[in-house]
Amino acid sequence: MPSEADAILLTERSGAVATLTLNRPAARNALSMALMRELEAGLARLAEDTTIKAVVLAANGPAFCSGHDLKEMRGLDGRDAVAAVFDQCVRVMTAIVRQPQPVIARVHAMATAAGCQLVASCDLAFAASDARFATPGVNIGLFCSTPMVALSRAIGRKAAMEMLLTGHPIDAATAERWGLINRAVPAEDLNAVTAEIAALIAAKSAYTVKTGKQAFYRQAEMGLDDAYAYAARVMTENMLAADAAEGIDAFLTKRPPVWRD
Numbered sequence: 001m002p003s004e005a006d007a008i009l010l011t012e013r014s015g016a017v018a019t020l021t022l023n024r025p026a027a028r029n030a031l032s033m034a035l036m037r038e039l040e041a042g043l044a045r046l047a048e049d050t051t052i053k054a055v056v057l058a059a060n061g062p063a064f065c066s067g068h069d070l071k072e073m074r075g076l077d078g079r080d081a082v083a084a085v086f087d088q089c090v091r092v093m094t095a096i097v098r099q100p101q102p103v104i105a106r107v108h109a110m111a112t113a114a115g116c117q118l119v120a121s122c123d124l125a126f127a128a129s130d131a132r133f134a135t136p137g138v139n140i141g142l143f144c145s146t147p148m149v150a151l152s153r154a155i156g157r158k159a160a161m162e163m164l165l166t167g168h169p170i171d172a173a174t175a176e177r178w179g180l181i182n183r184a185v186p187a188e189d190l191n192a193v194t195a196e197i198a199a200l201i202a203a204k205s206a207y208t209v210k211t212g213k214q215a216f217y218r219q220a221e222m223g224l225d226d227a228y229a230y231a232a233r234v235m236t237e238n239m240l241a242a243d244a245a246e247g248i249d250a251f252l253t254k255r256p257p258v259w260r261d
Contacts, residue, residue: 036088104123114146130171133163136168208241211237
């Protein structure tokens with residue numbers, strides 16, 4: 001096992017909140033195959049941990065994430081080796097969406113290409129006001145096609161196409177306006193703001209949050225009638241759950257709920 005100093009992904013727990021920190025600062029946290037595997041495995045471990053109710057995704061060093069490790073990719077031999085990188089990337093991004101706990105990106109400095117995809121894939125994202133976001137693959141002859149999937153689901157089509165076709169970075173204020181992030185905050189407040197939101201979520205019923213997160217992404221891909229029919233079924237099951245009964249009783253009697261999760 002690598003020491004913490006050598007580990008490329010760090011895991012920290014504070015109460016019901018876990019933080020996964022990308023730790024390749026010298027490589028600007030580029031997503032090597034090893035880092036993507038570690039991130040997928042870290043998410044899987046937390047998914048099985050019922051004491052964890054929210055996950056923060058953060059990074060050490062001068063950038064949040066610079067995207068795929070291009071030096072590593074240029075050394076790959078053959079179609080299968082290249083395809084394996086993008087297949088692994090897809091597994092990581094879909095794992096974030098399917099994670100039972102909400103995943104919150106805490107973004108500083110730059111998030112580019114697959115790093116921007118990471119931000120777009122998270123359920124919530126908060127960024128330092130001096131952070132920047134870009135999908136610059138077009139500048140080097142490699143269109144950001146897999147980042148496009150998450151990006152086009154997080155922001156409007158015209159905004160996504162502007163980022164994808166120009167490769168120009170956008171600032172945090174624009175990212176907030178377009179819906180890529182929830183909020184841009186002063187850099188010195190970023191950790192506290194993210195921790196506050198994570199704690200608010202962690203105070204809720206884990207069963208209810210898991211149910212709602214899963215339903216949100218499923219209904220988003222449906223037509224209106226199917227979405228309402230599906231959501232009504234989900235809400236019926238939710239209403240019959242122990243935590244809904246507890247929450248409603250607590251509200252009616254003006255006391256704090258005691259969740260069974």
